[in-house]
Amino acid sequence: MLRVIERLGRETIFKVEEAGRMGVFLLMAVTGIFLPPVNISAMVKQIHIIGSMSLSVIVFTGVFTGAVLGLQGYHTLSQFGSVGMLGSAVALSLLRELGPVLSALMVTGRAGSAICAEIGIMRISEQIDALECMAVDPYRFLVAPKVVACLISVPILNFVFIVVGIFGGWLAGVKLLGVNEGAYFAGMSKSVEWADINMAIIKSLCFGLLIVWICAAKGFFVHLDRKGGFGAEGVSRATTMAVVMTSVSILVWDYLITSVML
Amino acid sequence: MGDGLCPTSACASQVRPELETTGPLPQSVNMEPQKQMPMNDNTIIRLVEVRKSFAGNEVLKGVSLDVEAGKTTIIVGQSGQGKSVLLKHILGLIRPDAGQVIVDAVDVSRAKGKKLKEVRTKFGVLFQGAALLDSLDVLENVALPLRQRTKLKDAEIRRRVIEKLQLVGMADQLDKYPAQLSGGMKKRVGLARALQLEPQIVLFDEPTTGLDPVKVKDMYKLFFETQKLLKYTAVIVSHDIPKIFNLSDMVAVMHDGIILTHCSYEDIQRSENDVVKTLINDTMGSIYSSDQVEQ
Numbered sequence: 186m187l188r189v190i191e192r193l194g195r196e197t198i199f200k201v202e203e204a205g206r207m208g209v210f211l212l213m214a215v216t217g218i219f220l221p222p223v224n225i226s227a228m229v230k231q232i233h234i235i236g237s238m239s240l241s242v243i244v245f246t247g248v249f250t251g252a253v254l255g256l257q258g259y260h261t262l263s264q265f266g267s268v269g270m271l272g273s274a275v276a277l278s279l280l281r282e283l284g285p286v287l288s289a290l291m292v293t294g295r296a297g298s299a300i301c302a303e304i305g306i307m308r309i310s311e312q313i314d315a316l317e318c319m320a321v322d323p324y325r326f327l328v329a330p331k332v333v334a335c336l337i338s339v340p341i342l343n344f345v346f347i348v349v350g351i352f353g354g355w356l357a358g359v360k361l362l363g364v365n366e367g368a369y370f371a372g373m374s375k376s377v378e379w380a381d382i383n384m385a386i387i388k389s390l391c392f393g394l395l396i397v398w399i400c401a402a403k404g405f406f407v408h409l410d411r412k413g414g415f416g417a418e419g420v421s422r423a424t425t426m427a428v429v430m431t432s433v434s435i436l437v438w439d440y441l442i443t444s445v446m447l
Numbered sequence: 448m449g450d451g452l453c454p455t456s457a458c459a460s461q462v463r464p465e466l467e468t469t470g471p472l473p474q475s476v477n478m479e480p481q482k483q484m485p486m487n488d489n490t491i492i493r494l495v496e497v498r499k500s501f502a503g504n505e506v507l508k509g510v511s512l513d514v515e516a517g518k519t520t521i522i523v524g525q526s527g528q529g530k531s532v533l534l535k536h537i538l539g540l541i542r543p544d545a546g547q548v549i550v551d552a553v554d555v556s557r558a559k560g561k562k563l564k565e566v567r568t569k570f571g572v573l574f575q576g577a578a579l580l581d582s583l584d585v586l587e588n589v590a591l592p593l594r595q596r597t598k599l600k601d602a603e604i605r606r607r608v609i610e611k612l613q614l615v616g617m618a619d620q621l622d623k624y625p626a627q628l629s630g631g632m633k634k635r636v637g638l639a640r641a642l643q644l645e646p647q648i649v650l651f652d653e654p655t656t657g658l659d660p661v662k663v664k665d666m667y668k669l670f671f672e673t674q675k676l677l678k679y680t681a682v683i684v685s686h687d688i689p690k691i692f693n694l695s696d697m698v699a700v701m702h703d704g705i706i707l708t709h710c711s712y713e714d715i716q717r718s719e720n721d722v723v724k725t726l727i728n729d730t731m732g733s734i735y736s737s738d739q740v741e742q
Contacts, residue, residue, distance in 0.1 A: 222595070307580070315578035318538050319640075320567040321595045 199411070206409075210324075210402045217322060217329035227330040235296040235331070236338030240345065242291050247346040250287055251353025254278055258354070259362045271364050272373035275354035276347075280381045284347040286439050289392035291346075292339055293431045297400040300331055301427040304404030305420035313405070328405070332397050339393030340386055347385065384446050391442060395434050403427035491516040491648060491680050497536055497546035497556075499529075506532050508704035509546070515696070516647070519674065519681040524701030530684040531575070533701070534650050537682070538570060539563050551647070568596070571641030571649040571679070575656055577633035579625040585612070585636050586621040592643045611639040614676070615669055631662040635669065642673055649674075651683040 258274045304327060307313050316323045351373070358364040407423045492514035499507040506529040514520045524530050535541040536548050539555040548555040553566050572578075579588045589608045593599055599607070612618040615635040625633055634654060641649055654670065655663040671694065674681055683695075699709040700723050708715065708723055718724060 222598075303582075310576060310581070311574050311578040312580050314535070314538075314540055315572065315574055315580070317540060318567055318570055318572040319592045319595065320564045321591070322564075326595065 206406060207398070207402050210328075210405065211398050213324040214328040214332050214398070214401065217325035218333055220322065220325045220329075224326070224330060227326075228333045231330045231334030232338055234299070235292065235334045236342060239292050239295050239338070239342055242295050243288055243342045243346050244349050246287060246291055247284075247349035248353040248356075250283055250346075251275060251279065251350030251355075252357040253353075254283070254350070255354035255357030255362070259358050259364065268364055269368040270372050271354070271358045272351075272369035272371070273376035275358070276351055276373040276377050277381065279347045279350040279354075280377060280385045281443070282439070284350060285343050285385055285388035285392060286435060288343045288346040289339060289389065289396065289435050290432055292335075292342060292393075293396050293400070293428055293435065296335075297396045297431050298424050298428050300397065301400040301404040301424045302420055304328075304401055305407040305423050306404075308405060308407050309416065309420060323405075328397075328401050331401055332394070335393040335397035336390060339396065340389040343385060343389035380446070384442070387446070388439065388442050391438055392435050395438060396431055399431045399434060400427040403430070489515045489517075491551055492537055492682070493547075493549040494533070494536070495547040495549070497533070497543045497548060499532060499536065499541065499543050506704055507536070507543070510701075510704070510706055512699055512706050512709060514648075514680065514682055516680050517678060518696035519683065519694070520697045520699060521683045521685060521695045522699045522701055522706075523685055526686050528701050529704050530686070530701055531652055534572075534652055534682070534684055537650065538572065539566065568644070569647045571644070571646035573634065573637045573641045573649065573651045573654055575653040577625070577630075577637035579628075579633055579636060579640070581625045583624075584621065585617065585623050585625075585628070588625070588636060589640045589643055592640065596644065607643070608639075611643055612636070614642070614673060615639045630657045631659075631666070634658070634666060638669065638673065642677060642679075645677055646679060648680045648682065651681065651685075653685055654683060655685065 254275045255271065258271050258278075259268060262268050262270055262274065304313075307327070313323050313327070316326060355366075355369060359366045359369050403423045403426055404420070407419050410419055410423060412419075412422065490513045492512075494510050494512045497507050497510040498505065510529075510533060512522075522530055522533065532541060536543055537550065537555065539548070539558060543556050546556070550566050551569060553562060555563065555566055558566060579585075580591065583591065586605070586608055587594075589611060590604050593604045593607060597604075609618050609621075612621070615638050617632060617635050617639060620628065620632065620636075625636075628636065651670070655666050658666060670681070670683075673679075695712055697709060698712055698715050700707045700715070708718065708720065710718075715723065
């Protein structure tokens with residue numbers, strides 16, 4: 186019994202410490218954006234790595250998600266004789282849910298894992314220690330450009346996902362299944378409101394922050410992992426944990442934001 | 448000194464009587480806190496009774512050490528005795544559980560934010576694996592302290608980088624990435640980076656580990672050349688044969704989480720302490736070797 190209580194206490198202390206560490210990490214990373222010297226070229230480089238290099242994945246998944254929505258939507262709506270609503274269904278599904286969530290999950294898999302692995306390797310090979318010894322703030326130098334890049338790239342990628350998704354729905358619904366093109370786009374423009382676009386922006390901004398926060402912190406604190414955070418195995422474990430935690434957090438936050446904004 | 452370990456008054460710390468034993472090197476030494484030495488005016492780094500544990504394992508068990516400005520202090524000891532942990536305490540990368548780490552009158556063990564950053568500007572560090580940023584080429588690695596801490600123009604930064612790389616014989620490798628360099632080359636670039644802002648103190652963490660004998664000699668030669676030129680305080684941590692014992696000002700022997708003795712090279716040669724003798728002769732090779740680097 187005593188052991189159980191001991192273990193519970195140890196676990197609670199660890200979780201509270203971890204939460205505090207994560208909170209301080211986010212604060213330092215966001216503060217780092219505004220601390221001089223602001224490293225614009227590092228930010229541009231990170232936008233390229235996180236944003237531009239994720240474009241092909243986003244376009245590919247966006248087209249097929251839209252196409253699947255077109256197919257599924259057509260068969261469901263045709264049962265009620267409302268095929269004309271297909272454009273609305275595709276656009277609203279993409280704007281409100283699938284665009285922000287799926288694009289964020291894609292960025293997590295492609296860029297989030299890379300962020301975690303890069304920072305984790307820097308930690309275990311003493312590169313972060315070296316930065317601190319040179320009186321270079323690692324939050325400002327390493328993490329802040331990634332935060333800016335994620336906050337800019339993820340919303341843009343989200344809208345790219347939505348646009349190509351609508352195109353995918355058009356391919357499947359209009360070109361493949363013969364839905365009237367005018368009805369497809371007219372329904373869309375009638376049903377989509379600014380609130381839907383705002384929701385997509387807010388969600389993608391939150392998801393962008395979640396991706397960089399969790400993934401960068403998991404790499405940054407890889408040496409504090411209780412299961413032994415050193416070496417390639419430690420980085421590998423941290424990267425897996427980062428992707429899983431970020432993906433779950435995105436889904437939880439999606440629910441929270443939707444419940445507040447609807 | 449009273450215990451006969453260091454025959455001259457140059458000894459900066461004492462070996463406690465229980466260490467004055469014969470026979471094999473003890474695995475663990477039951478230690479008492481070392482007495483605090485009077486502060487020397489020339490002391491730039493001072494450790495007072497520094498203790499640190501990791502997950503219940505006490506690595507530093509009350510380390511006290513004075514490092515004098517402008518001098519070369521070598522800290523030797525077997526692997527796993529807490530030498531690198533000690534260096535990290537000096538840099539403020541790790542905070543002690545107890546004790547003080549004072550660098551140039553600032554208590555690093557309590558300093559935070561700007562104060563800590565200020566102290567760190569006094570240091571240059573050559574890490575065991577050089578710790579070069581692997582996404583940057585040699586030029587950018589050595590330029591990093593200048594880019595981050597000065598407002599110099601690109602041309603001036605490049606000039607200074609080349610100047611420092613010439614000092615370590617790496618000026619022709621500007622566009623190489625760390626992955627394309629050998630261990631010795633990485634260390635030389637690491638040294639150029641450590642010296643870039645001409646720091647007051649340079650810490651060397653196992654500077655010769657992983658190098659072949661020729662490169663070891665080159666590394667130490669480089670060290671003496673740069674120190675002669677830039678006149679920095681050097682703290683060298685090493686576990687291998689300390690070929691530069693004879694050229695150092697002070698030698699500290701670390702064992703089982705404490706500083707066993709801290710005195711001059713001449714004094715340590717005359718040490719009657721069996722623990723120190725065993726440690727020096729058996730575990731690190733003879734310091735009386737003729738194969739020592741000539742100054």
